[in-house]
Amino acid sequence: MYTDALCHLEDPRAGDVARALDAAAAADVHALLWAEADPLRARPPPAPPAGLRVHIARGLHPGFIQGDGRAQLDAVVRALDAGARAVGEIGLDAREGLAPLSVQLHCVAAQLDEAGARDLPVVLHVVRAHEQMLALLHDRAPVRGLVHGFRKSEALARRYLDAGLAVSFGLPLAHPGADRLRQVAAALPKNRVLTETDTPEPHAGHASSPAQVRAVTDALAAARGTPVDETAAAVAAAFDAVLGV
Numbered sequence: 001m002y003t004d005a006l007c008h009l010e011d012p013r014a015g016d017v018a019r020a021l022d023a024a025a026a027a028d029v030h031a032l033l034w035a036e037a038d039p040l041r042a043r044p045p046p047a048p049p050a051g052l053r054v055h056i057a058r059g060l061h062p063g064f065i066q067g068d069g070r071a072q073l074d075a076v077v078r079a080l081d082a083g084a085r086a087v088g089e090i091g092l093d094a095r096e097g098l099a100p101l102s103v104q105l106h107c108v109a110a111q112l113d114e115a116g117a118r119d120l121p122v123v124l125h126v127v128r129a130h131e132q133m134l135a136l137l138h139d140r141a142p143v144r145g146l147v148h149g150f151r152k153s154e155a156l157a158r159r160y161l162d163a164g165l166a167v168s169f170g171l172p173l174a175h176p177g178a179d180r181l182r183q184v185a186a187a188l189p190k191n192r193v194l195t196e197t198d199t200p201e202p203h204a205g206h207a208s209s210p211a212q213v214r215a216v217t218d219a220l221a222a223a224r225g226t227p228v229d230e231t232a233a234a235v236a237a238a239f240d241a242v243l244g245v
């Protein structure tokens with residue numbers, strides 16, 4: 001019963017979505033979060049195969065903001081009105097070439113408030129802007145949700161936990177050289193740690209897929225020194241708690 005707490009199967013690079021969902025179910029993935037990045041490019045998921053729960057997150061990712069983002073934020077509100085399990089993927093990304101941080105801050109703050117008003121969890125993407133994000137969260141704490149693709153220190157992870165969030169680890173956790181990251185994951189409370197693939201983000205030269213979350217779970221189990229099935233069950237429970245299901 002593996003859990004992919006973040007994937008972007010609506011991304012055109014993800015390829016044949018029905019096949020990816022079938023492969024996930026065959027790999028014993030029992031739940032995944034289908035997170036949209038741009039409400040203007042969103043496409044609905046196909047009916048999932050038996051045994052696989054697909055939860056939908058809707059939001060505007062910082063890497064997809066056009067102009068001041070207002071038209072997309074309006075579309076996010078309409079999408080949330082139509083139904084969603086979470087608000088995301090949203091966040092801050094200070095790398096070059098993306099929307100100015102002032103625009104990103106406006107967009108993420110608006111969506112954090114939208115999530116709060118609707119009592120929905122958030123799915124956060126944060127790159128080189130952790131202090132700014134933690135300041136936004138501090139003003140709104142506790143905030144239910146997750147920080148995805150975590151690759152930083154235990155101290156930073158615990159600041160997100162203190163704000164109310166869970167921390168999600170992706171395929172880098174399974175890298176041979178990722179001992180330090182595995183130590184971080186193993187040190188955090190089991191009820192606040194999630195696994196993800198961030199599909200279709202390339203990994204080892206290939207587009208990833210939700211079925212690969214088994215490798216992340218295996219790495220987490222090895223780091224904790226706990227059986228894989230026990231590890232997967234703990235992640236599943238933490239995921240359900242984040243989503244409120």
Ligand SMILES: [Zn+2]
Binds near residue numbers: 089126148149
């Ligand atoms: Zn992301």
